[in-house]
Amino acid sequence: MGAWEQVGCYCERGLDPGFWAEPLNATSNIAFLAASLMAYADYRARAQPQADPPAARFLLFLILWVMVIGAGSFVFHTLATVWARLADVIPIAIFVLAYLFFAARRFLRLGTQLSLILALVVAAGSQLL
Template sequence: MEQSNVINAYCERVGLGFWDEPLNAVTNLAFVIAGLWVWMRGRGVIPVQVLAAVLIAIGIGSGLWHTLARPWTGAADVLPIVIYVLAYVYFANRYYWGMSVPWAAGGTVAFFPYAAATIPLFSMVPGIGGSAAYMPVPLLIAIYAVLLRKRLPEVARGLGIGVAILTVSLLMRILDEPICDAFPIGTHFLWHVLNAIMLGWMAEVLRRHLAGGGRGR
């Protein structure tokens, strides 16, 4: 493989080899572990098991990105994350709001113009950089949490916890480059660990809701 195709995008990578991002690579196991945990917790609950499968795919795709670091592995890294977000928006619309399938799907499609409108705004915030693409997600979760606080208070609290974890996780992603000189291994690996915890928790919020009588088996 042409070493010139290797993408050096993170503080930890100082070479062009397969294991030149060891922490960034190994911590993708957190997604696989979270996915397996969610799968076991959500046995027989199809929406939860869908999220579990995508969680495992996130770990695999991100693992490829942080080892091979080729352009195509960037797609393998991002695509499962996008799928997870869209799947969760659909399930939230369907089971938290009780929408019909067409309305839930339509609300999910609406995520694209929402993201297109908000990402440029976040890009204007100094220091956020490439993490601006992720910022619409905690904002949307926070909006859902506020709107659901009376209808489904337990779900709203769970979503609020998810926002808190994701906010810290994004901070670790943002800080990776700025503190690289002082902390050569970077902080991106903490983005992996915290993000895996957050995504697993979000699936657990859905599982608890469905187990408590929400529709969705």
Template sequence: MTDYVDGYCERVAPGLWGEPLNSLSNLAFLVAAVLVWRLAGGDRTGRLLAGLIGLVFVASSVFHLVATRWAAVADSGAILGFVLVYAVVFTREYWSRQWGWLAAPAFLALTVVTAVLGGGLYLSALIGLGVFAAVLAFQRDPRWTHFAVAGAVFALSLSLRTLDRDVCDYVPAGTHFLWHLLNGVVLYLVSPVLIRPQRT
């Protein structure tokens, strides 16, 4: 678990400052966490989302600083934690309070299927944004646009993440830092939908 991970254009050697752009761009998650916390007021769900976004900031920052396998697992785990909690809460609020818990295993199953089919670990999140947009659009809830815009931003973000290793010869810094910046926007866009003071 302490093995060195060199998975990005920007990193060319071990060391805490081997990925300056990838490390600093994680501040987008911190900004998103602060903004969501302020939107939440006293709403517990909003504060939970803000805390989970803050955890993504910490885990991703540590990973891009130390570049080890255990940090990579922590990074992915923090992202997964936010997604699973969000899926369950959204399903309970907008679909079924009784069966909302099923959203977590359903999402995990979708992730496994898309990964096996070659779509990677994050295609399921893009599909989820489309599903959430469709659910709210069907209910004629104008907040479906949050997910439509977030889905478009995430599609671009995912494309840039995928391109990172392919553009090293042309863009030495790579494109992974843009994945962080755009995902901070995505997390901010989807959070107000579950914050009660923003829903009334």
């Protein structure tokens, strides 16, 4: 299957190859943009980057990455090509693993290496599903 080949018959799309064949899925990605903007506003209002600069930078990365997820998902649900499917699922997978790493460090207080190992084990395990 080529990168520009259409992916069909899923979600709202059915067999329609049109740009707006999935209007609900496409427009719902505005929520990712809104969530990212709200998270950034909350970050600016409450975060104290000087207290933990690495954590603050990582949190900003996660907030920005939510926008990337929304953009990738919009592209997939409007173009419905093989490459667009990757633009949808890869950012989501990166976010999940990055958040797992962040949460393991922040909430479980695991070290960097152990948190990274945990994220890699989850990534490897997800390939088995």
